[in-house]
Amino acid sequence: MDLRALGESLVAMLENVGIPHGWVLLINWILGAVILLGVALLLAIFLIWFERKIAGRVQDRLGPNRVGPYGLIQPFADALKLLTKEDITPDKADRITYNLAPIIAVFHIIMLFAVIPFADKVVGANINVGILYLMAFGALGAMAMLMAGWASRNKYALLGGFRVVAQLLSYEIPVGLAMLTVVLMRGSMNLNAIAQGQGGLFGLGWYVWILPAVFIMYFVAALAEGERAPFDLLEAESEIVAGYNIEYSAMKFAWFYLAFFLNTWVLSAVAVTLFFGGWQGPFAAQIPALGVVYFFIKVFIMFFVFAWVRATFPRLRIDQMMSFCWKVLVPMGLALFLAVAIILKLGLPSAVTYALLFVVNIVILVVTLKLLGNYTRDLPKNKNKRLFAPELPRL
Amino acid sequence: MLVQQYGLIGVFAVIAFIFPIVTLAFTWLLRPKRPNPLKNSTYECGIETVGDAWVQFRAQYYLFALIFVIFDIEAIFLFPFAVAFNKIGLFALVEAIIFVFILVVGLIYAWKKDALEWQ
Amino acid sequence: MVGQILFIIIAAFTLLMGLGTVVARNLFHAALFLVGVFFGIAALFILLEAEFLAMAQIIIYIGAIATLIVFAIMLSKGMMGREAGAYNKQWYFAGGAMIFFFGLLSWLLVKMPFAATNASVPDDAIQQIGSGFVGHYVVPFEVASVLLLVALVGAIMLARERN
Numbered sequence: 001m002d003l004r005a006l007g008e009s010l011v012a013m014l015e016n017v018g019i020p021h022g023w024v025l026l027i028n029w030i031l032g033a034v035i036l037l038g039v040a041l042l043l044a045i046f047l048i049w050f051e052r053k054i055a056g057r058v059q060d061r062l063g064p065n066r067v068g069p070y071g072l073i074q075p076f077a078d079a080l081k082l083l084t085k086e087d088i089t090p091d092k093a094d095r096i097t098y099n100l101a102p103i104i105a106v107f108h109i110i111m112l113f114a115v116i117p118f119a120d121k122v123v124g125a126n127i128n129v130g131i132l133y134l135m136a137f138g139a140l141g142a143m144a145m146l147m148a149g150w151a152s153r154n155k156y157a158l159l160g161g162f163r164v165v166a167q168l169l170s171y172e173i174p175v176g177l178a179m180l181t182v183v184l185m186r187g188s189m190n191l192n193a194i195a196q197g198q199g200g201l202f203g204l205g206w207y208v209w210i211l212p213a214v215f216i217m218y219f220v221a222a223l224a225e226g227e228r229a230p231f232d233l234l235e236a237e238s239e240i241v242a243g244y245n246i247e248y249s250a251m252k253f254a255w256f257y258l259a260f261f262l263n264t265w266v267l268s269a270v271a272v273t274l275f276f277g278g279w280q281g282p283f284a285a286q287i288p289a290l291g292v293v294y295f296f297i298k299v300f301i302m303f304f305v306f307a308w309v310r311a312t313f314p315r316l317r318i319d320q321m322m323s324f325c326w327k328v329l330v331p332m333g334l335a336l337f338l339a340v341a342i343i344l345k346l347g348l349p350s351a352v353t354y355a356l357l358f359v360v361n362i363v364i365l366v367v368t369l370k371l372l373g374n375y376t377r378d379l380p381k382n383k384n385k386r387l388f389a390p391e392l393p394r395l
Numbered sequence: 396m397l398v399q400q401y402g403l404i405g406v407f408a409v410i411a412f413i414f415p416i417v418t419l420a421f422t423w424l425l426r427p428k429r430p431n432p433l434k435n436s437t438y439e440c441g442i443e444t445v446g447d448a449w450v451q452f453r454a455q456y457y458l459f460a461l462i463f464v465i466f467d468i469e470a471i472f473l474f475p476f477a478v479a480f481n482k483i484g485l486f487a488l489v490e491a492i493i494f495v496f497i498l499v500v501g502l503i504y505a506w507k508k509d510a511l512e513w514q
Numbered sequence: 515m516v517g518q519i520l521f522i523i524i525a526a527f528t529l530l531m532g533l534g535t536v537v538a539r540n541l542f543h544a545a546l547f548l549v550g551v552f553f554g555i556a557a558l559f560i561l562l563e564a565e566f567l568a569m570a571q572i573i574i575y576i577g578a579i580a581t582l583i584v585f586a587i588m589l590s591k592g593m594m595g596r597e598a599g600a601y602n603k604q605w606y607f608a609g610g611a612m613i614f615f616f617g618l619l620s621w622l623l624v625k626m627p628f629a630a631t632n633a634s635v636p637d638d639a640i641q642q643i644g645s646g647f648v649g650h651y652v653v654p655f656e657v658a659s660v661l662l663l664v665a666l667v668g669a670i671m672l673a674r675e676r677n
Contacts, residue, residue, distance in 0.1 A: 022516065025402060033407040037414060086427045091435040097546065103415045110411040114404050124407065125400040128640060132474060132569035139577025143549065146584055150542055154437050158588075162456050165585060169463040172577075176470040184477040189640065247437070251422040255415055319512075322459065326502075326511040330466070334499060337473075338492060344480065345488050401560050460585050461669040464578040465662045471570050472647065472658065479644025487648035490656065497659040501666040510670045 036113045036124050040262060045075045047261040050300075051307045058311035085250040090152065093247065097151035101144050102248065102255035108140035109259045112266045117192040119279040119291030130191035131179050134270060135172070138225070141263065142168040145244045148256070152247035160243025163318065167231065170325040171224035177333030178218035181340050182207060182274045195278025199285075208275040210354050213361035213368075214336055215275045217329055219305075222267040224321070227260065228306060230313040231321055268302035269295075276302070332368050339364065458510055469498050521561055528554030545584045552576050563635040566643060 010031075014024045049064060049072060056063025064071030089098060114124040115133050127133060142164055149161020183189055185207060186197045198205045208215045224231035245256045272278060276298050279291030316324075339360050343353060476491050505511055531550030538544040552575040559568035636642065647655045 025399075026406070029403045029406040030410070032403050033410045036407060037410060083422050084425045086429065087422065088430070088434055090437050091432070092437055094540075094542075097542070099419070100546075103412065103419070106415040107408075107412050110414075111404075111408060114407050125403045127400045127404075127565060128637075129565045129569045132471075132566070132573060136569045136572035136577065139573060139581075142581055143576065143584075146581065146588075147546070150584075150588060152437075162588070165581060166456050166459050169460055169578075169581065173463065173466045173470070176467070180470060180473055180477055183474060184480055187478060187481045189474065189478055250426060251419055255418075323511065326462070327506065330502065331499075334495060334502075338495060341480070341488060341491065345485060401565075405557075405560075457582075457585055457589050458669065458673045460578075460582050461673075462666065464574075464582055465666045465669075467578045468574055468662060469659070471573060472655070475566065475640050475644030476647055477644070479641040479648075482641060483645055483648055487645075490648045490652055494656060494659045497656070497663050498666075501663045504667060505670055508670050508674060510673065 032124055037110060040110050040113050041258075043265055044258045044262050045079065047265055047303065048075045048078070048257075050303070051261065051310075054304060054307040055311040058308060079254070082251055082254040087250040087252065088247075090154070090247050092153040094151040094153065097147050098247075099252070101148035101151060102252040102259075104144040104147065105141065105259040106255045108137050108144060109262045109266065111137045111140075112262075115191055116266070116269050117195050117273060117278055118295050119288040120196065120285055121192065122279075122288050122292060123192055126190065126192050128188070128190050131183060131189040131194075134191075134266075135176060135179070139172065141259070144259075148248070149244040152244070154247050157244050157246045160246070164227075164244060166318070166322065167224055167227075170322060171221045171231075171329075174217055174221035174325065174329035174333050175225055177330070177337055178214050178221065179274065181211060181214045181333075181337050184337065184340055184344065185211065191273050191278075195273050195280060198277040198280055203277055203280065205280070206275060206277045210357050211275070211336075211340070211361055212358070213332070213365040214340075215271070216365065217333055217336070218271060218275070221325075221329055222271060223306070223309060224325070226264040226267050226306065228264065229310045230316045232310075232315060264306050265299065265303055268299045268306060271302050272298040328368060328372060332364065335364055336361070462505060462510070465501065466498070469495075517561065521558070524554055524557045524561065528558070541587050542584065545580065545587055548583065549576055549580045552580060564639075566640050 011024050011028055014027060015021065019027075052074075053063040053071070055061075064074035067073040067077050089095065112134060115127060115130045117123040117126075145164040145168075146161045149157045149159075149164065152158075182194060186194045188194060188197075198207055200206075203209075223229075245253060248256060272295065278298075279288075279295040281290065281294035284291035284294055340357060343356050343360060346353070346356075348356065472494070473491070476487075528551055531547045531554060534547035535544050535551060538547055552571060555575075556568045556571040559565075559571055
């Protein structure tokens with residue numbers, strides 16, 4: 001079943017009936033948009049169950065298991081509860097901004113679904129600046145959280161808002177540099193083209209084999225971009241209660257919650273598209289429906305790793321987190337970008353180029369880890385003692 | 396071609412923006428509404444709020460935002476370069492390296508001046 | 515036809531947001547209206563089929579600059595919740611100057627012979643931008659880098675002065 005062909009046949013059918021071309025296009029777009037929205041919402045409901053189940057297993061608990069088989073109906077029960085709960089708006093809150101913040105949060109995350117290539121050409125909008133689109137609408141999230149933090153008129157919320165900006169903005173740079181390096185490899189910002197460029201039998205053409213260090217950098221930065229442990233400082237229940245969404249309840253809280261899960265899913269989907277061949281797989285180019293299956297399997301494996309990390313690691317302190325971004329990931333990203341650019345221009349045969357890229361990636365990764373290891377080991381003697389001295393969280 | 400793609404994004408933007416509003420309006424019909432002054436007060440772990448919540452925080456956050464802006468603009472400049480990379484010569488690569496290098500100097504400066512230090 | 519209607523809608527939205535930015539009493543609200551203005555401009559770029567510019571507009575102006583402005587408001591002493599009036603003593607003077615410049619710009623726009631063509635945007639527009647950066651426009655490209663460096667150094671100097 002080819003989704004694009006389905007759309008085209010629909011266009012042809014409607015035009016045969018005698019509806020003008022413009023209206024047919026509009027109907028087509030509305031249908032596409034509604035389908036994408038439905039996919040996003042269904043995913044969100046499933047992901048909440050999936051993540052809770054994984055976290056349960058990792059931490060030797062059961063997770064949801066009462067409502068329906070394996071607790072599968074649990075998210076629906078939660079959704080019903082959130083829909084009918086009383087919504088409390090603090091008297092002091094700035095009402096308009098307060099109500100707008102969750103709307104923007106959902107808006108920005110759902111917009112990202114428009115450019116994700118689910119299979120060859122099965123993509124909402126196959127635009128040439130797909131990567132920039134992801135960065136553009138991804139950056140809107142920080143704005144939504146800043147709005148929530150300010151409008152709640154609550155000290156914890158405000159502090160959470162500040163942390164959002166410090167964290168999300170900083171880690172956008174390593175994510176951007178990782179994307180930049182992939183664009184350099186492929187010579188295109190079109191996400192479908194990037195997935196197409198990673199063909200080859202048994203996933204040998206995946207960029208993760210050629211650029212492993214870039215993938216690791218992307219993954220670590222994506223953990224921070226997705227506000228996940230060990231980088232979930234802007235929620236930090238034990239320090240600032242819940243951060244920017246502390247004053248939110250009922251459906252408005254649910255929108256932030258949904259945005260959080262969908263954000264992780266989109267980050268996984270981008271990781272798969274950039275580094276794991278996207279929809280690539282045996283016969284995926286011939287049968288797009290198979291591509292969709294491959295894509296979702298890969299994304300869920302990726303999501304599983306995200307959830308696994310979240311359930312395993314404790315939280316970092318904010319000074320450690322910021323230092324890690326600016327002193328480790330950003331220099332590493334710049335070094336990788338320059339190294340890849342130089343190697344690609346050497347004009348060697350492609351097999352040699354790929355081997356060289358792999359070696360250089362590993363070397364840069366090892367050097368980074370070595371420097372980091374030395375620094376951590378020498379910390380007691382280091383002048384930066386305060387970095388590991390226990391202290392109260394600062395306002 | 397372009398119209399095709401961005402038309403969908405435009406329609407999608409409208410739907411994605413209206414959808415949460417409609418849902419919130421829908422829950423407004425369903426949910427109970429029993430506000431009282433205590434319930435609607437600012438949450439601060441059960442303690443009464445001291446002063447206004449809009450207090451001033453440390454300007455440290457601002458410096459990171461500024462450094463971010465500069466590197467963000469750099470990344471945007473480099474994206475078209477990366478797309479055109481296969482079509483351009485060796486000299487262009489040198490120019491891009493100089494471009495990145497000037498900003499690396501900035502990063503080193505910020506590092507040496509402890510601007511990347513969370514105090 | 516459809517394009518013109520879309521343009522009018524988007525332009526009206528942008529202008530409304532701009533008006534909101536100017537008359538909003540709360541500084542934070544003014545900053546949020548500014549985000550709306552930037553969004554409208556990005557949409558106008560899309561109408562011009564300048565997709566790279568549109569995305570750069572959102573990434574830089576909303577993702578970075580607007581966030582920075584909001585941040586500056588939140589971190590300045592006593593600015594966050596301040597209600598500032600939209601008018602001060604010199605509003606009539608500012609209004610007069612604005613009308614003058616509006617007239618001047620309108621006159622220029624009407625008089626200017628724009629070389630309008632119907633040529634569509636080439637498929638490899640972004641590639642051409644990239645080649646331009648390191649080819650014909652290499653000096654502005656490198657100067658931009660130096661400018662960013664100066665901005666970075668200046669920001670750090672200012673921030674350190676306060677400490």
